[in-house]
Amino acid sequence: MVPLGGYLAVGAILFSIGVYGLLTKKNGIIVLLSIELMLNAVNVNLVAFSRFGIAANITGQIFSVFTITVAAAEAAIGLAILVAIFRNKATINASEIDIMKR
């Protein structure tokens, strides 16, 4: 049986990859995907604790279902915002969307 620490370590590594992608990537779609990766890492932790935790029960899996639902809604809205930005500025490069800085 793989111990709990293994799953948590995978979750932590995925989360830091997501943090790095979120901070460095300029394409808006990749930034959204990095957020999805971080949410995925959180899901791994939730499901791992729903099996190994002190009061382990099925609630962790149900919480993950809701996380996935929110992630789907977030991806849909994020992509719609990117499409709208692309229509107005012809780019989704995050470093060029700086109209509020000026």
Add this chain to the structure above:
Amino acid sequence: MDYIYSNSYTVITIFLLLGIILPLATVWGVGLILRPKNPAPEKLTTYESGLEPTGDAMVQFNVRYYIFALLFVVFDVETVFLYPWAVAFDELGLFSLIEMSIFIFMLVVGLVYAWKKKVLRWE
């Protein structure tokens, strides 16, 4: 219980390995020996139902495709909630039917909105 659980996944793993190995063996193993070899430059072009492929594959997509993908995602999420509801319906009773009716009603409102906005029409 745990024994049966991991045992069934052993069977799945064997099937997965067979599913990977068999096509590879057909294409690069037996096929390499049996098939005739007659390379021609036309054979390397992209197959587009008999038409000559023109231009780059990465063309600008219409935003209309996105609306359909969006509707697909929303009803995909609905399936995720419908499935455990249907499995557990015996123990839940009538109240869960009302819950699920409200849920589906909300999504149908969204579908009707999309319909009224004429985003489902392709013109």
Add this chain to the structure above:
Amino acid sequence: MTGQYLAFFIFALMAITGGVFMINLSRVIHMVLSIGLSFFGVAGLFIMLQAEFLAFVQVLIYAGAITIMMAMGTMMTQGGDEGEKPKRRLHNVLSFLSAVLVGAFLLYGIYTTSWPTEPTDLGANNIKEIGVTLFSNFVIPFELASILLLVALVGAIVLAKRDGEKD
């Protein structure tokens, strides 16, 4: 039980390589497809944690719907500049350091804590249990999820629909 360790290793490797490829590949569409590999790896980890329903949901929504939607988004929003023009070296180094720090901090915490080692048996076929708990204890979050989906649908249509088109 070495088979379990092997499976865990393969799935964890899939998840992490997908993420690393997403960082390092150069074309956006390849990045989107490599993150799909990562989602499949996480689904495998869910199966190892006796969460088969969630593995199915993961493949259905993440690997199926979100990856495809992002690939279509890539095709809709390209054109103009593909390449990364200005190299912000200091910014990249600082981002890398912060990501490594976050990861090291989490891994240190995981390593030094003594976790409960005995797994709870959630049952091999726990979809029914999920359904019963979801529709008796989590009714309000469930209905809120439907409202969230409705708002996301309407909002995305409003945002993505062309302004000039009169209906």
